[in-house]
Amino acid sequence: MKQQETKKFQGLTNLLSYSKRYKGSLITVGVLALTGAIFILLGPKQIETITNLIIEGMHTGIDLERISKVGMTLVIIYIIGFGINYAKQFIMASITQRLNNQLRTEIDQKINRLPLSYFDEVSYGDVLSRVTNDVDTIGKTLNNSIPTIVTSITLLVGSLFMMVTSNLTLAIIIVTITLLGFTMVKLITKKSQPYFNKQQQVLGDMSGFVEEAYTGHTIIKVYNASDDINDEFSEINDKLTNYGKKAHFLSGIMTPLISFIGNLSYVAVAIVGSKMVVSGSIEFGVVVAFTMYIRQFNNPLSQLTQVVTDLQTASAASIRVRDFMNEDEIPTDTNSPEILDHVEGNINFDHVSFGYDPNKPIIKDFSCDVVAGQKIAIVGPTGAGKTTLVNLLMRFYDVTSGDIKIDGTSIFNITKENLRNQFGMVLQDTWIFEGTVYENLVYSIPNINIDTVEKACERVGIDHFINSLPNGYDTVLDETTSLSEGQKQQFTIVRAMLKNAPLLILDEATSSIDTRTELIIQNAMDELMKGRTSFVIAHRLSTIKDADLILVMKDGNVIESGTHDELLEQRTFYYNLYNSQFQTA
Template sequence: MNVKSLKDLAMYSKVFFPAIIIALILAMAAAIFSIVGPNQLSKMTDLITEGLMGSIDLDAVFDVAILLVFLYGLGFIFNYIQGFIMATVTQRVSKQLRHDISVKINRLPLKYFDSTTTGDVLSRVTNDVDMVGQTMNQSISGLISAITMFVGSLIMMFYTNWIMAISAVLSTFIGFILMAFIISKSQRFFAQQQAELGKLNGHIEETYSGHNVVKAYNGEKQAKHDFSLINTRLYDSAWKSQFLSGLMMPLMMFIGNFGYVVVCIVGAALAVNGTISFGVIVAFMLYIRLFTQPLQQLAQAATNLQSTAAASGRVFEFLNEEELVKESNKLEILENVKGDVEFKHVQFGYDENKLIIKDFSVKVEAGQKVAIVGPTGAGKTTLINLLMRFYELNGGEITIDGIPTNHMTRECLHDLFCMVLQDTWVFEGSIRDNIVYARNDVSEQEVVAACKAVGLDHFINTLPDKYDTILNDKSSLSAGQRQLITIARAMVKMAPLLILDEATSSVDTRTEVLIQQAMDKLTEGKTSFVIAHRLSTIKNADLILVMKDGDIIEAGNHQELISKDGFYAELYNSQFEEAS
């Protein structure tokens, strides 16, 4: 069993220790009341047995019965209270875990998500946290009750009759050995089960988010094959873990029934010899149940704790991932931003040992429209990611108005930019909410003006709920219309710097012209960086940077670069040849 994961969970839950301790004390008290019961039943049995020879002392029997009702009733109340406390604690722990994971996601560098599937992260937020919450509630109090019941019944058995106590213990000793063996073998299968569940979620999320591509390329067979492999591994680990853990309950039932037989035989022999009374046999019949029942509970708690250890291990592995460097000491705040941007000998590689941008330098003046062009893999999008500090530089620096970007917080830096990416992103909510995303100071007039600028207002007004139309899986917006919404979102942010990464890739030629006109208006007075493959869209750029293999190989405006008849001219002419 992964003890470290359980220690991490215990430390995480330490704020709830007082409530947990109270619940455990109540669970122990309820167990003790149950243990005292058989001793009183033994007295009642002896009173009735003695009365059969003469007259039964009903008053004494009634007094014992009242005491039993009181003990069992108090045990029920204590169990109810501790159950309420533990349910509250475990759900609050689960809620806090989900909250911390949500916060953690925003603190992780993008490189983490380059190597981890979205489905696996989702599985940790949902499946693993739910598993921790459920098993904590079932296991902790149950474990304490079982231990108390086990130790208490053992003490009471030896107190009542040591010969029968030894007989009962020996008859159940084999149960301990088998339970320990099963636990040692099944833990790794529980860990595999949680890991494979995360992989399965990742595969499903990946396959169905790109379902159109799967269908278009007739990839259903491959998708089914991959799913089948993961599903088979999940079945194998789940079957083994559940089978081994499932052995515990019938095993403990067998041991319990075997204990009954032993107690009856030994008890009968002792009763015949006059060593014990009939009431002692009745008491031991109950004690053997109280003694073996905790073994079943311990087995179940051990199974649950294995699931908890596996799930919490994945959760805390995520929570312990290396975060972005904290920025509480960074106090630089840019106000009245001009928009001068300079790259000074920038070096970067996703792998530190393999640089893809080796020595990049360029100075962009405020208000300039800078186009970044080049073949696939040249480093265009990487350059934008570095400008936004989605990744940290390996060398050199980037400055805005002379201030290095790593001297200001990421939040402050991101406020300076509005961005439109090639991949459209809209969330479930109204069109208006999507456009004013993360801002509270946008008026209705600004929203409408932005939509008119990108040619979206007419379409929105044809919808039944207009700007209140909810965007979800059932909405029939085209990829181009979704792109227009993201462009309108950038317009209402009114940031001094603008990034456009293939912003017109999902629209037709006529709409592209409208967007270009809107973009020209949007870029007025702003420093803008435009990544484009269609070179016809950036002919009016003030500066065109031609990248190849992570370096700038040409720089200038359209006419200057065409007249050089270099790499840019070759790219530009090849596009017209393809178009013709």
């Protein structure tokens, strides 16, 4: 229970910390809300005066001139109140949009500072849920809650003051009934908060599941797994429904409860007030004014209970955002980093060890010297550590022990940006974003003209397909554009060519391409790799027969190394691996 209370206060503290960024504007909103509430409180007093004037006039003649003056005063009060409330909402809406913008910007920047290991453990859908659902929840709550709290508290205190100064007896009756309602609201809030926390958490799980199911829609259909997916979805959906039902059932009691308390107050004022009017202790206008004060006293209570509900949801959302922002980041670059201006391409792996789980090493004491301009092929069974080795070279992950050097400089003394600028990459997993063909090909590569792009496309054999598109290189690629996996991979190969980096990493670069296209691309790749140090990860051993050095990996160790012919002569693991691919032939 204490832990739940602590979390609740942490969430509210987070909300306040977000609000402090706009302290000046929020003070303005508070002043406007306070002023607007005061104008609202002036209304019943004018109604009381009009009522008494009418009743008095029934005996002596109604003073229409005086009633008109009081009525005009009341209209002016309401017009000013409207203007103040509009200005308040306008400023608050502006604050909310700026807050949402800033939070999303900070989360986006945080994502770029997170290590890849974080995304190995957390689904993309859950991260998206924090960027969208949680940030929106925080923004909407602050937009509605802050002015509502100020206005409601002012109306509560102000209406209480007006009631006490009008008639103490009726004021005591109303306050007693209201305190009973407050006590019940507090008990309900205490019970409902844990369900709001769980609801927000499961909402993130739901977003993650839907994102994964949508991405793997084809696989789900191929393996007839729709029923299993539906069952899993139903389980998460039922959890979300269950927590939402409990949270909103408990919090939903508060509004009708406050309404009941308000109606009870009307009955009490009607009964007690009528007796006091008959006895002559108060005027009838006081009873009329009190019916309005009851509304001004109970409406804020109803609004505050809704604010409490919203704050509970926003509190849970802010905790999720805060936890995300507090995740461990990629270590910053060294205080005196080196910048590589000209890379020859000599690379040294010095007793490198690494494991995604420290207790389960994938690469163990790996050492290798690569001479500039060499084509290094890395082969081996799945899980041998081939792609992991490349990830370490690019510093997507950092080695557990050992060192990697480029031209004698440790990669840990080079800024990550400068290090990654030295590499061109073609990965097995392709990535095409919504944009024109040209924008996709020159992604993040400055100063590239269309002629250079067209020549690269010709070398890779994708130019005919691009020219067949409706607008050629200006065609926008989106969900309606049909690209095969092979065509996507050809796009990524063109990117690597255009980057023209001194080091190349090819991770199954031709895995999704037919044999005829593979020959075209292989020739382009051979030309591209001339004079560059290249790391080629391949399962098709026929594509790396001309490699200067072949590293054969198994269980995180290099068990063999040499040229294709040398390894075949040894008639060991590589020999068996190579022959297994051609045994049919």
